[in-house]
Amino acid sequence: MSDRTMERQVLLFIWFLSLSSALGQVSYSIPEEMAKGSLVGNIAQDLGLDLKRLKSGKARIYTGDIAEYIELNKERGVLLIKERIDREALCGQTTPCALHLQITLENPMEFYSVTIEIVDVNDNSPVFAVKEIKFDISESSLTGAKFVLETAVDDDVGLNGVQSYFLHPADHFILKTQDMPDGSKNVEMILQKPLDREKQEHISLLLTAVDGGNPQMSGTIPIVITIEDANDNAPVCYLPVYKTSVAENSPKGTILTAVQASDADQGQNGKIEYHISKSSGGATNLFEIDRDEGVLRLSGDTDYERIKHYQIDVQARDPGRHSDTCKVIVDVIDVNDNKPVINIMSKSNTLSEDSKPGTAVTMLNVQDSDSGENGKVQCSINDNIPFKLKSTNNKFFSLVTDGDLDRERESEYNISVTCTDEGVPSLSSSVTLSLQISDVNDNAPVFRTTDSRKSDLKYIRPCSESIISLDSSGTQTLTHAQRERLNFDDCDDQYR
Structure with a gap:
């Protein structure tokens, strides 16, 4: 070595x-x-x-x-x-x-x-999506009949989010809350005392949602109940949770799944309508459901980079407002729809020609919003230049020198950096870096001499020994054609 x-x-x-x-x-x-x-x-x-x-x-x-x-x-x-x-x-x-x-x-x-x-x-109070909840409940409803209530939304998280609900007064109904797998709560109003329309045609209640922050904050919504006749069975969903998926570039109208429920009542009292609960938040603008058939379709544009999962509460209701709720979980599948983004974190515009190999010139940060293989990025530069890219991790790259620099040979470099992801088809982005090579004093002066006796060269130190001959006295001489071919500017020094 x-x-x-x-x-x-x-x-x-x-x-x-x-x-x-x-x-x-x-x-x-x-x-x-x-x-x-x-x-x-x-x-x-x-x-x-x-x-x-x-x-x-x-x-x-x-x-x-x-x-x-x-x-x-x-x-x-x-x-x-x-x-x-x-x-x-x-x-x-x-x-x-x-x-x-x-x-x-x-x-x-x-x-x-x-x-x-x-x-x-804790800087947000629980808020209900609607101003009031209305029910038309048959007086024949059996004790234990349940009615799903709208839940409150609190922008805070953890203990600062919604923790409990209260119902007042509690003469005919009590509350039952159920913790769901996603951390939310399902709130139901349970009938505990038979209704009699002839005695009381309307009931007014107040539902209160309370968070766990300090200080504690709350939100309320009125419940208005109208007592009617003849519907004593509530719909029952076939499954409590439906799971499906959709690619983020799927067109509007794409069918996702079908929710199904049954009702033991007959005729009009057994007719079921399906509704997306307003408590599902932004999902109400992206999905729609067929009221009669329960078919869930895409009605907006999904973006995996913004939201990866949706949880939709679907209510199956009969004319008497008896209802059951099932949850639809929609997973958004990523597609390769984002090019790598190249950010220049730090950059040198000028580099001395005597810089050592391994000198850092530019530091790059590369971002790709896609996931998995779609978000994996490889970067490269143009060939036959004394530079290379070094990866400090999967998002940061350093451009360093990879050979000797010579300003007299190359005074400027335009370095093209191309970053390509591994999606199918792959997407790429490029950026061009301009770098000036500064001079150092690494060349000695050279004398260029002339003589009227062009045929009599007594001594010369040319760049190539292959065109030199010796005369009988041992003096180096050149033929006229050889002198014509010799470029004296390329020699270290010359004597005549």
Whole structure:
């Protein structure tokens, strides 16, 4: 192994160790709705960085496409709240909710990953989707008959979400709540005392939903019941849960599944209608159900990158407002509909021609919103250039030198970086990086001399020994044709 090759391998190894040691991760946890300027954490202390290094390295925060909620104070080395954070607007019902950002430094290039978890506070009350609940209940309804109630929605999560329901007064009906597999609650009103329309034609109740926050918050909805005759059996769904899936690019009208229920009553009292409950949230705008047949169809555009699962509450109701509820779970299947997005985190526009192999030139972040193979990305650059891409992980790439540079041979490079995902068909994006090679003093001056006696060359040190001959006295001479072919500009030095 030559000394030059060994030196190159040692430099590459040292560069790799320095890059690996530069990578780090810090996590913080803060409540939502903190005021602007509030302290998030002492990032310099937690990363073990000197304040001088933050300034000399031009430290800055890289957030990608998300809004800039956090700012870096380089004078104090701390992270501060730049914009008030609303956890519900940022993450919805997704938990945990976190901001992911990077801190980059230059000279040398380094970056650090920072995760900031946004903790929910109880700043939302339970809300019902409708203003009131109405029932027409037959006076022949048996004790124990159940009536499904609309549930409340609370934008807060965990204990700050809806925890319990109360019904007042409780003369004829009591409440029964059932915890569902997805963490929601199914609320039913159970008849515990026979009804008599001749004694009381209307009943007014108040349903209250209470969350578990501190301070506790609540929401209410009135229930208006009209007592009628003749319907003493409620519909019963064949299955409590239906599961189906749909590709995110499926056209409107695509059939997903069919919900079925039965009712022991005959004639008009046994006729069942199917309805999507308003408590299903945004699903009411994306799905529709045939009232008579229970066939569930797609009526909007789904996007896997935005919502991956939908849970739809379907009510099977008869004319007497007896009802049963079943849940339809729709899984959205990802398709390769997003190109990789190439973000330049840090970039050098000029590079000295004496830079060592392995010198970092540009740091790239590549994002693909698709999942699985559709989101896996491979990046490459154009051939026959002294550069290569190094992957620090599946989202970050470094462009480094991979050979000797010579400004006299090539003073500028236009490097094309292409990133392609592994979907079928695959999608790709490209970006061109322009890099100037700066000069160093690596060439000695060369004298170019002339003589009237062109046929008498006493000594010459040409670039190629193959065209030189010796005269009888041992002096190097060239024929006229040989002199014509010789380019003296390419020689180190020349004498005549």
